[in-house]
Amino acid sequence: MTNGAEHREGGTVADLDRVLVLAGGMSPEHEVSVLSGRRVAEALRRLGVEVQLADAGAGLLDAIAADPPQVVFPVLHGAAGEDGSIREILDLAGLPYVGAPPQACRIAFAKPIAKTIVAGRGLDVPRGVALPKSAFHDLGAPAVMARILDTLGLPLFVKPDQGGSAFGAAPVETAEDLSAALVGCFAYSDTALIEERVEGTEISVGVLDLGEGPFALPAVEIVPDGGVYDYSARYTAGRTEFFCPARLDDEVASAAADAAITAHLALGLRDLSRTDLIVDRDGRVRFLEVNVAPGMTRTSTLPLAVEAAGLDFGVVCRDLAQRALLRG
Structure with missing residues (x-):
């Protein structure tokens, strides 16, 4: 018997021994990813699982070829980590991993496409348009912005069509705000998603599947002190108040x-x-958007919801890794 954790599912035993946690990456969300990865690694080690924490950079493939882990737990945020590419590489390497397959990641990471799909399943999505930077250049930014304002009205919310952690995202309260918001957005993506801003209670709902089908964790209500859940509000302790379960009927x-x-x-x-x-x-x-690699930091909503559900964060991470091992 190894020092790993043993898990039985459907009569099959998975002896979890060595997990590679991938964190970091080259996206603007590098720092958050590192924090998330460290927390997952610490939680697994607490349960006696041998964990290696590594970045997804040059040398990774040679390292895993020389000493393959049983399972990979990707905790990479932003491009590569969430657009399916790193998972394509793991599939090529024949390594089981936690999380969605590449094609599903690509679809979910493209916010306009994901909105269209979930709207087709009956979810209510804000009205909006997705426009590339070239549209404003080629057709004239003032004319395009005027049409946006005439159609969607105010207030609005502008964000990159891909990415997370609120990079490049900004609220638009007045017509004058729209130009600056687009400039900030295009610093992170060539396409902007411009939506009507829905006033109300912002919540986050995590979903887990530990072997018996997906189930929702308690909703987390998000109340940032400045009114906007931006990068600082997400990752600075004390900047946002969380209620879990959310104060909903x-x-x-x-x-x-x-x-x-x-x-x-x-x-x-x-x-x-x-x-x-x-x-x-x-x-x-x-519906606003979905994330295939949720943050796992001390101020991230998914771990808060896991705790509110009466689950142990480390056990959840271990069970997810064991499911991936069985699947592999």
């Missing part, structure tokens, strides 16, 4: 859970995901 909480599971299934996700939603002033649950 039972019917709305149930609708939010259903929305997160619907998005998880509609996009073909696996193991875990996090769906960001807004409950508007009429009590309607509105």
Whole structure:
């Protein structure tokens, strides 16, 4: 018997011995990814699992070829970590990993496409448009912005069509704000997603599948001190107040859970995901986006929801890794 954790699922025993946690990467979310990866690694080590923590850089493939882990736990945020490419590489290397397969990641990472798919499954999404930087250059930025304002009105919210951690995202309260918001957005992506800004209660709903089908964790209500859940509010302790479970009535909480599971299934996700939603002033649950590699830091919402559900974060990470091992 090894020093790993033993897990039985459907009559099969998976002896989890060595896990490679991938964190860091080259995206603007590098620092957050490192923090998430360290927390996952620490949680697994606490349960007696041997863990290697590595960055997804040059030398990675040679290292895993020389000493292959049993399972890879990707905790990479942003491009490569969430667009499916690193998972394509893991598939080529024949290594089982935690999380969604490449095609599902590509779809979920492209926010406009994900919105279209979940809307087709009945979820309520904010009105919006996705426009490349070239459209403003070729057609004239003032004319395009005027048409956006005429159609969507104010307030708006601008964010890159891909990416996370609120990089390049900004609220737009006035017509004058729109130009600056687009400039900030295009620093992170060549395409901007411009949506009507829904006023209401911002919540996050994690979904886990530990072997018996996906289930929703308690919704986390997000109340940033400045009113906008930006990078600083997400990762600076004390900048945001979290309520878990969220202060919702039972019917709305149930609708939010259903929305997160619907998005998880509609996009073909696996193991875990996090769906960001807004409950508007009429009590309607509105879909914003979904994340295939949720943050795992001390201020991230998925670990908060795991704790509120009465689950042990380390055990959840171990069980996800064991499921990947069985699948592999």
